[in-house]
Amino acid sequence: MIKKKNLYYPLDEIKKRAWANNPQIYREAAKNPVKFWEKLAKELFWFKSWKKGFLHKAPYFKWFLGGKINITSNIFEKNILGFEKIKNKVALIWEPESLEEKPTILTYGNLFRKVNKLANALLKLGVRKGDRVGIYLPMIPEVIISMLACARIGAVHSVVFSAFSSQALKVRMEDTKAKVLITSDGYYRKGKIINLKQKADQGIKGTNVKKVVVVNRAGNKVGMKKRRDFWWKDLTEKENDWSRPKVMDSEDLLFILYTSGSTGRPKGCEHVTGGYAVQAYWTGKWIFDLKEDDVFWSTADIGWVTGHTYSCYAPLLNGATFLIFEGAPNWPFPDRWAKIIEKYGVTTFYTAPTAIRMFEKLSKSLLKKYSFNTLQILGSVGEPIDETSWLWYFNEIGKGKLPLVDTWWQTETGGVLITSLPGMGPFKPAFTGLPFPGVKIDILDEKGKSLPAGKQGALVILPPFSPGLLRGVYKNPKKYLKTYWTEYSKKVYFTSDTAYKNKQGLLRIVGRVDDVIKVAGHRLTTGELENIITAIPNIAESAVVGKPDKIKGEVPVAFVVLKKPKSQKKVKKEVNSQVLQGIGPIALIKEVFIVRDLPKTRSGKIMRRILKRLFTGEALGDLSTLANPESVEVIKKQLKNSL
Numbered sequence: 268m269i270k271k272k273n274l275y276y277p278l279d280e281i282k283k284r285a286w287a288n289n290p291q292i293y294r295e296a297a298k299n300p301v302k303f304w305e306k307l308a309k310e311l312f313w314f315k316s317w318k319k320g321f322l323h324k325a326p327y328f329k330w331f332l333g334g335k336i337n338i339t340s341n342i343f344e345k346n347i348l349g350f351e352k353i354k355n356k357v358a359l360i361w362e363p364e365s366l367e368e369k370p371t372i373l374t375y376g377n378l379f380r381k382v383n384k385l386a387n388a389l390l391k392l393g394v395r396k397g398d399r400v401g402i403y404l405p406m407i408p409e410v411i412i413s414m415l416a417c418a419r420i421g422a423v424h425s426v427v428f429s430a431f432s433s434q435a436l437k438v439r440m441e442d443t444k445a446k447v448l449i450t451s452d453g454y455y456r457k458g459k460i461i462n463l464k465q466k467a468d469q470g471i472k473g474t475n476v477k478k479v480v481v482v483n484r485a486g487n488k489v490g491m492k493k494r495r496d497f498w499w500k501d502l503t504e505k506e507n508d509w510s511r512p513k514v515m516d517s518e519d520l521l522f523i524l525y526t527s528g529s530t531g532r533p534k535g536c537e538h539v540t541g542g543y544a545v546q547a548y549w550t551g552k553w554i555f556d557l558k559e560d561d562v563f564w565s566t567a568d569i570g571w572v573t574g575h576t577y578s579c580y581a582p583l584l585n586g587a588t589f590l591i592f593e594g595a596p597n598w599p600f601p602d603r604w605a606k607i608i609e610k611y612g613v614t615t616f617y618t619a620p621t622a623i624r625m626f627e628k629l630s631k632s633l634l635k636k637y638s639f640n641t642l643q644i645l646g647s648v649g650e651p652i653d654e655t656s657w658l659w660y661f662n663e664i665g666k667g668k669l670p671l672v673d674t675w676w677q678t679e680t681g682g683v684l685i686t687s688l689p690g691m692g693p694f695k696p697a698f699t700g701l702p703f704p705g706v707k708i709d710i711l712d713e714k715g716k717s718l719p720a721g722k723q724g725a726l727v728i729l730p731p732f733s734p735g736l737l738r739g740v741y742k743n744p745k746k747y748l749k750t751y752w753t754e755y756s757k758k759v760y761f762t763s764d765t766a767y768k769n770k771q772g773l774l775r776i777v778g779r780v781d782d783v784i785k786v787a788g789h790r791l792t793t794g795e796l797e798n799i800i801t802a803i804p805n806i807a808e809s810a811v812v813g814k815p816d817k818i819k820g821e822v823p824v825a826f827v828v829l830k831k832p833k834s835q836k837k838v839k840k841e842v843n844s845q846v847l848q849g850i851g852p853i854a855l856i857k858e859v860f861i862v863r864d865l866p867k868t869r870s871g872k873i874m875r876r877i878l879k880r881l882f883t884g885e886a887l888g889d890l891s892t893l894a895n896p897e898s899v900e901v902i903k904k905q906l907k908n909s910l
């Protein structure tokens with residue numbers, strides 16, 4: 268990379284190779300974003316072209332109106348590379364957790380047959396266009412096959428992270444009213460078998476789920492309920508290996524993915540077929556510069572949006588080869604991830620700052636074993652990356668030669684909206700970069716005035732937004748309006764992040780302004796955790812905040828007010844057993860502080876912001892508006908004694 272005034276620019280050879288290397292695209296896109304996206308959309312295969320590019324009836328909007336499309340046709344029969352060309356090409360490499368087990372390698376042709384077989388089986392189970400199908404699977408090829416089979420027949424998939432608890436599954440299944448759930452007997456996690464089927468059985472109790480498809484993954488013993496539960500193999504084996512793609516309207520739902528919002532209950536983000544396909548295809552192509560001989564590895568689990576877009580749809584739409592891994596990147600040895608990069612000649616590596624910080628801790632001598640010379644692009648996502656980690660990733664893994672794309676986006680946006688492009692840059696440590704061509708971003712003050720460079724404010728997206736942005740919160744229009752379109756106006760999408768830009772217009776994301784916390788890149792909300800904790804009979808009140816953590820970015824800590832005294836150790840145990848049941852291991856509370864009183868406003872609102880500042884060392888601010896300012900002093904003393 269060429270360094271000029273603290274900015275990095277790609278070398279000529281990278282520039283030349285890149286799909287996007289002409290700054291003219293930014294100008295063209297800015298001139299008329301709708302026309303620009305329409306031009307991009309034309310590269311995909313549509314059964315019928317759209318009549319109108321964009322329609323805005325705030326807070327609702329539509330893209331490619333009247334267009335007819337199926338995302339799987341764009342992956343298979345009508346792939347941009349041509350089906351003849353890709354049918355024998357590797358689509359998917361699956362690396363199992365165990366080192367003894369063989370990987371699975373599926374060509375586009377094989378994957379297509381499997382998708383069709385399952386699609387036909389789902390049709391026989393009564394699944395029709397628009398029906399929701401729950402997918403509760405680990406990182407195994409069947410999770411990709413399941414999503415694509417749903418998309419093939421027009422069913423709406425709703426994937427639930429396999430490490431989520433049965434309670435979390437239940438909440439989502441109740442909301443979507445899915446008739447069918449696809450799960451597995453179990454999966455491997457750090458050498459142990461997790462009995463997923465048992466969790467699934469509990470999670471669907473009392474819901475609408477009538478049929479369960481079970482993948483035989485771990486071979487653990489599971490109960491199969493007659494006429495409700497079916498083994499995947501039995502259902503699909505004899506099915507026809509072709510299934511007609513359902514002709515979908517551009518605005519028909521493709522999937523619902525739940526995410527934590529500002530309140531206790533997760534929100535179902537609605538993503539639609541046409542716009543999402545366009546965004547996944549083009550962000551994959553330009554940001555990761557996907558080429559025919561690439562091996563793309565995005566480490567995110569499929570249960571999160573990064574998994575949906577970059578461990579499934581984007582590489583497939585681009586006809587690339589991608590890798591999915593069942594296990595943890597540091598198991599059974601800390602450099603497992605590096606070994607995988609080496610084993611498969613990974614060219615594009617996309618991971619979260621938490622993982623980067625974990626890798627950074629490894630000894631130099633351990634990493635010396637690896638040349639990383641197959642890598643061409645490095646990516647980061649999910650949480651702000653600090654300058655030290657950025658430079659470590661760039662220098663130690665990228666050897667100072669590779670573009671490092673720090674990509675900002677959200678479950679709601681469906682695809683990346685801010686990042687510098689690899690063929691153009693510029694890259695600056697800890698800055699995500701420029702808005703993707705065709706995306707209008709602004710930074711506003713409290714009154715909605717656009718702020719100049721250097722000033723921090725609310726990050727917003729302006730019309731025409733982007734084709735992949737969510738169209739609604741499933742069955743909850745009020746929440747959609749309130750969360751995204753009320754802070755400024757019905758025409759301004761509020762991201763809940765704060766940011767600022769530098770003189771070159773590069774954006775730096777500072778963090779969330781709502782109650783969302785990012786724990787190892789996973790999105791959680793303090794409200795959801797508090798609901799779970801206060802369900803414990805002996806807990807009168809609780810406040811959860813994110814405490815800065817060197818590796819995970821943030822970890823949740825809880826302040827609790829007890830009804831009857833109990834030891835801290837016992838309370839923590841109780842709290843965490845409740846959290847495990849309510850969400851899962853990713854949300855475990857790191858520390859529990861028993862306090863007498865929580866700081867509150869006069870109207871009774873708990874001031875989490877103040878509690879958070881006790882950990883960040885920021886000034887506490889004016890406490891006089893609190894109903895009980897003295898509570899802060901008490902907690903402060905308590906913390907001093909316990910830390």
Ligand code: WTA
Pocket residue numbers: 526571572573647648649650651652673674675676677678679699762763764776778779785788789790
């Ligand atoms: C944060 C993940 C800084 C941000 C794709 C956003 C980031 C939230 C970055 C969405 C980044 C995501 N730099 N912060 N590159 N990417 N975030 O829905 O706060 O899990 O609002 O989507 O993660 O999290 P979500």
